[in-house]
Amino acid sequence: MYFDNTSIGTSTNNKGAFEIKQREGISSALVVSFLGYEKVVIDTYDSNEFYDILLNESIDSLDEIVISTNDGMPREIKLEQFRKQFLGFSKFAKSCKILNEYDVILRYKKSSKELIATAKSPIIIQNEELQYLVCFDIKSFVIEYNFV
Known part of the structure; x- marks a missing residue:
């Protein structure tokens, strides 16, 4: 989780819970993302509110394929x-x-x-x-x- 266009962010604990404080003067959207899932953007985040955020699996996500090729540059x-x-x-x-x-x-x-x-x-x-x-x-x- 991070506030868009800022250096303010955090990670969840092992149960997916997190806490992030919005600083005065920050009006950026809160971005919630995780690899393989669609990101959620909360435009009007209030740090005094409790949010239950469910991420949907990304339909664009594929199983990882590793192709080894020499493209001429290590x-x-x-x-x-x-x-x-x-x-x-x-x-x-x-x-x-x-x-x-x-x-x-x-x-x-x-x-x-x-x-x-x-x-x-x-x-x-x-x-x-x-x-x-x-x-x-x-x-x-x-x-x-x-x-x-």
């Missing part, structure tokens, strides 16, 4: 390129860490010279320098290479 290099371009180059960007890199799907397309990144679930970014944790729902991220 995963370590693709991941390094993704980190640099997605997180940035500043001092603060260098203190960021993606906590669930295993959820990032990276594919290099030789024909168009593009590195395409998607993610199975929102990626979790921790910034030690600025002391924040943020979830980012990445649908598609493309790095275009222009080799001369």
Whole structure:
């Protein structure tokens, strides 16, 4: 669970219960998500209310299939390129860490010279320098290479 476009979030306990306080001035929707289920967005969240939230299984969800292929770029290099371009180059960007890199799907397309990144679930970014944790729902991220 997290407030959309903020670094405020939490996880459930082993029974699915959670508590999240809405800070003054935050008017973002509360996003409830879990891998393999449709996300629920609560636009008017009140931290004084009790919510019983049921997630529906995603119809788009398929059993995981792993296809091993050599697309011309090792995963370590693709991941390094993704980190640099997605997180940035500043001092603060260098203190960021993606906590669930295993959820990032990276594919290099030789024909168009593009590195395409998607993610199975929102990626979790921790910034030690600025002391924040943020979830980012990445649908598609493309790095275009222009080799001369």
